Amino acid sequence: MKRVLTNPDIVLQELKRAAAGDTQNDQGKQLERALADLDLQEKRLVDLYTVGGITATAVREKSADLSERRKVLETQLASVQMTPRPSR
Numbered sequence: 001m002k003r004v005l006t007n008p009d010i011v012l013q014e015l016k017r018a019a020a021g022d023t024q025n026d027q028g029k030q031l032e033r034a035l036a037d038l039d040l041q042e043k044r045l046v047d048l049y050t051v052g053g054i055t056a057t058a059v060r061e062k063s064a065d066l067s068e069r070r071k072v073l074e075t076q077l078a079s080v081q082m083t084p085r086p087s088r
Helices: 002-006 008-050 056-082
Strands: none
Touching: 008 056
């Protein structure tokens, strides 16, 4: 223990490793929030169409945009989740 605490290189390495894990976790949470936001946008789009506030053509266009965005976010999330986290 003394060797670890008295060697600044070891302490610095451990701090960097911990920070990398936290950053990865933060990215995953941000992507999950973005996906939840997409769910809400899709629901609002359906609600808007249901009350006649938007045309079917506009719904299809916006839905395609949201679907494409979802694919990108899901791919990014899968990448973050598959990246090995540094062991602590």
